[in-house]
Amino acid sequence: MKGRIKKELRAYLKPGVITLPTKERGIITIPVPVIDLPDLRYGMNFGGVGQGAAEPGQDLGPIATGQSDDAKQAGTKPGLDFVDVEITNEEFLEMLEAELPQIQPKGTRLIDSEDVKYTSVRRMGPESLRHLKRTWKEALKRQISEGSYDPEQPTIIPTKENKRYRSWEIIKKPQNNAVVVFMRDVSGSMGPEEREVVRYVCWLTGLWLKRQYNALETAYIAHDTRAWEVSTEQEFLEHHSMGGTIISSAHEKLEDVINRRFPPKDWNIYPIYFSDGFNWGPDDRKAIERIQNLLPSINQYAYGEIDLERWWWKGTTPGGFSAPGKFGHILANEFVGEEKVVYTSLKNTDDAFDAFKTFFGN
């Protein structure tokens, strides 16, 4: 089942589908549709036999299907049945297969990251970890002592007792100082749906970061026509203002925060910026320049444009952004081939996982 989850992780990572881990259990519950193996069976739902007082033609009520979600189309589709698969946080995060890109050793205050090293040998273990050389050596030793070793015909047959397996140790590797700065547009054009998408990407990123890097700083910046720093994730996600949008203000604030608290020589810096791409026209150039100025001091600049499907937008542009003239479009044109800049467009919450993988996928 776990293999299957990994394969189809994207489909399961929709909001509301997976149950968030609680602190005590540290277990994530993912409902996985029951796999129905095809076989030769009758195609039509031909009903059955029931018991009780009944008259021909009497309505017996709706045909029950597995899940309430499908109740509206009940009877026309085979009942989708789900099982809840429980996996631990660790397994889940491993499945995400992500890391902080382009990280460099910086700073004095080190964050930890865990690593596994194969350093020792054991008698028991999975076959995939069999230590060939040691196994062979053991078998040779045994055969010589038994006298069954023939130098003319040196065939070595290891028995179960001879098998040796690699074993591992978990070592704590000093990692690097890193800070992730979440930035977002809170202006009037960012409606509740847009906010929901941002919230979901932030949740996913936050979940992963917290588990993967024990000591890692986060900062939050919100902006409309001016920018300010907020202290908690909640505040960041819930804030809403009615003003216009000046993107450069947020980046100005970012520079300020970096200079004050996270000097680039000590910190790996990862800003993530979310916006709906509607900027005040004259500010576009200014914002791009600001990003350009920032680039040498940061490790990666990530931009997510919330681009909900609206009826008044038609067609797409090469960067994947739906309307030319929006900030994402300008950004994409400006930083062609620039490794440090990643960007993506999010149509709905389903894209959150893709966005996450774009930002941090290894």
Next chain:
Amino acid sequence: MIRVSGLPGMMMNRKELPEEIKEVVRLIEQKARRARLDFPLVIFELVNEQEMNGLAATGGFPLRWSHWIHGQEFERMKKFYRYGISIIYEMVINTAPAYAYLLNSNSLTDHKMVIAHVYGHCDFFKNNVWLSHFNPKMADEIADHAIRVDKYKEEKGQEAVEKLIDDGLSILDLIDLHAPHIRRERKERDPVPKEPKRVQIPEGKGYLEEYLNPVEWLEKEREELKKREELERAIEQGLKIPVEPTRDVVGFLIQYAPLEQWQRDLLAILREENCYVAPQGQTKIMNEGWASYWQSKMMIELGLAESKEIVDYAARSAGTWAEYPGAINPYKLGLELWRDIEWRWDTGRHGPVYENCPFQEILENWDEFVVLRALYRKPLWERQWDEWCAFQEALSRGEFGFSKEVWDKKKAVKWWCEYQDLETILSRLENQKSELTEKIERAGQALAGFEADVQNSAWVRQICESDLEDVKADIAFYGSFAAFRKAFNEMKVRFKRRVIPENYLLYLDQSKGEKLEIGTGLEKMFEVRTFYNDINFISEFFTDEFCKRHQYYTYAPGTGGVPRDHYAVVSTDARQVRDKILFMLTNLGKPIIYVSNANHQGRGELYLDHVHEGMDLRLDYMKAVLEILYRYWQKKVHLETTVTQEERKSDPYEWLRKDIVQDPYARTEEEQKRILKGERRIFSYDGIRHEERKIAEVKVQRPFMT
């Protein structure tokens, strides 16, 4: 608990059963034996919810090959358990000794129910002929399978093995359910050439010749003969594979498909396990009903529960069954049928005498009539008739120590039969009583003298004491009969003499030739338990009367006034209901598929035939199965089937009916509606794409109305 050597540790960490449960097991086992049930040694194990789910997921066998399908099943069970949808109520494996599992979170009362139920199952397992070909060491076998599968996983890789099992599970139903009962003899090829076949031409005289042997007929015969000869030649040359169409598709693939040894072995493992499980599916209704019947009987004896609760309880455990639309609750249906059989054979409500009776008055007072029939014209029969009238009245009033609560009109005839036999019954009971008393005394002495195994003697005494109580209760029960007899003989019983109506005497004369016994309910039940399976059980005992009394009906997705996404009652007609149940039981509710040719068109292509019984295959799944078969066969695969309904493109699961054909030969309107127009089509898959070809137009009969 006895650890049977050689069994590969059914549970890894087996614990002793608690003393109180052991005691219950011994008590109920003794009761089951007294009820003439016949079963092998049953070993009970106490498991927790987790273990129970795990066992249920692997079909009761703790050592089973690992595959995600078991994992999926496990997670499903866990969910059901957590939400209280279903509690796995009892689980017993048909091996010798039998293994049964008890859920440790259950109360002692629940345990008693489960244990009684399990003994019913074990009796059925051991005695039903349809289950007689089982392997008593199946648990070992399956554990061995697990080891083999693991070995292949190591050698060939997890992916490859899992893929093969996935595919195998899809075609697993394509086995011959009757295979275990067929003893095949391999025919040696006969070296002596056979006489060539000839057309049998009836001899005629001159002028009759052209009428007796018309030219067209001769032509047709000649063609037939040629075809037959060709076929026989092909068989002789070994070109016709299989010689006769076979339903054992999986077995056929194992034998003939170009597979590697390990693939063959894996398929054989799957097939063997399914061949073990399938017969149990063929007797599900009988078996569950039988177990519930004895459970309820023993529970009432133990004073624990009313029978109604047992059905409810059992119905809950059938939750997993009820999930699927169209499923019958085998516990309830089975139990009702068994009770009906007992009643009908106790009161002689079967056979020509009952069925052909033209007098409504007699049918209404049938019990009375059969009693009279048994007495009629025997010495002193008139006095005995009076005795019967008095007997019935006295018992219903609860006189002579007979408890009024136990009075059940349905059982009057049975008790009357026992009343006739009172002396034998009482003397048998007295004998038992004295035997038991003696045994208890001996055990008491052994305990006092510290001679024998103390534990064992204590057990013996305990069992005997509980037995003695039963015997005493029986003596008290039949004692009331004896008291009645005494009073009757002394003319102390008040009763209303019933005048024998004219009709009775008339019909007695008419039906003189027929034989009819009464009071044989239990005997009949044991006979049915031995020789029947679900199909003939339903077709014989699901009578019109039964259907009406228990209010069974058929339902299907709504038509007419009822929306399509609702179920609607279709019919309450007993024949309809019976036909539908039988359809759902035939081949375990799966379509019947034959391998008819493994050398189709002389190109080694596999050709399968679906015997259309009025219900179409699900086409998208069928195509997936063709792909799977292709992976085994590695050459083009065909499947011939009939399509009577068109898939609606917008929604593949919604089916459109084709026009219903007016059949000139149909006798009733209903029969006419049963005829459907369809097309015989061949579906093929050659590894790249699917093909579909129409070969003929056919008419098919629907198995039941929808």
